[in-house]
Amino acid sequence: MTPREVLEYTKKNKVQVVDLKFVDLPGTWQHFTIPIEELNEGTFKDGSGLDGSSIRGWKAINNSDMLVVPDPDTACMDPFTAVPTLSLVGNVMDPITREIYERDPRFIAQKAEKHLKSTKIGDISYWGPEAEFFIFDHARFDQTSHSSYYFLDSEEGVWNAGQDGVNLGNKIRHKEGYFPVPPTDTQQDIRSEMVLEMQKAGIPIEKHHHEVATAGQAEIDLRFDSLVAMADMIMIYKNFVK
Template identity: 60%
Template structure:
């Protein structure tokens, strides 16, 4: 059973908690510039107040996007509010997310993705537009039985192994059928959905990181596509949660002898893997995107925010869809956006206003371009800056497109 997230705030509290949980090792986690989780592990004897004040050293030149070799000394400083028992390791291990410091200035490191996200949150508050932004990414993934790939000077190939893949419908030997066909995998129960227990295990382990899971289900594609939805949270907290989500998902799959991938488009001819990102602004405990008289119950500020997202989408894609494979996902016919437009309920639009509930606090925009190959710290910060630019400059998003945008001609 997963350990409950302790919600600590100081180094002293973390040290006491580690003693209470009989922790033996401490895992210090941070993301590199592309968004891959890195870690450094120290014995429990190294967990002291100096660690939270001064940090511990590492080679910044060996981390992608960080330092050159002649200025490689960097510091990891753990954030005590992120302390929890790591749900992956067998040895009792405390997990801490860290920020990166530059020892030459003793200040935050400008290329630390987490620090960039923190600056975005601080900018929002300083602007006076809102106190907080809330984020709710819908992270999809595939779980395969295996994946083989190679490339050299004379050849290149990849081969995906999936017992659930529809291409195995006619295989020789034991064949239990019950495989979702291409684009027909949304919501089937067992025995067609063979990954319910794995998704449930991931969901339970995520609670260790203080993540509230709202639901999980099989997704549209064949071959084990799934989704686990987390309850919305503030920007940095949710970016931490996305990193933890990927970490737990991949390790749970591996423990079952399988491999999880968040690659945007691993299968040709079927739905890709998105990270549709719901977002809203709040001030004084009140939602700012709600107006009962507005289009789809949306406020003028909310529409201007959408205008900012649409105006800056060409630049946002560098952060939200950063890989070449991302653009194999962004094609017509697979619930991925291809036009800069907004609408209510419309999953072919780039920006969608969900209409599940009429409550003011449920009003938000869903930006559908991102995929989980992105660095969430950078992607969330970039989307917030684009939306705020729309609010500040009152960028008009134009008329809503309440139609299937895939039916439009290229002109």
């Protein structure tokens, strides 16, 4: 999309607020939200301000002003907010030099793509990660000065085969979770819902299925794409799955 097309998109979808997202140095998505009235064509050039000293590994407090410059190609509706919200992913820019911040992971990926072309190593690199995850029914963990523990549970877990109460016996044994049909695969519907929401956000999906492990291991396969495009899609993927 162009900035103008994004503005038309916001009118069509009756957007009320805009969520600006960026990636910190360890790879966590961060965000802040602006009213729709604050979004105009100039925002895609001049950005919107943030305090870089509060982001891990970035600026000192005496030199903390930074800007998030949204990329119009990343525009999509956020399916999880009560208020109609447009999501935009952006690069982080220095407001003085007007240069993209060297510790912005998205910018690093963009530089890598430019280096690939400038050195004539190749024209483009394609990436197709197999993103997998677990869907647990219960998760507890803690670490104190004198102890630590974690406890994870899933109704699919083979260790629940002898559980009291309602128990239909459809438990996945160790290393037998690859491709079983429902009712053994209890997460068909939730994976399908994840896929549909990702597709609405513009992510091309090839398939989804239960993975090898017991206790709710899942996989949703994305169609391959270039480095920056795939990195953006993986961040959306992780956010939607959570």
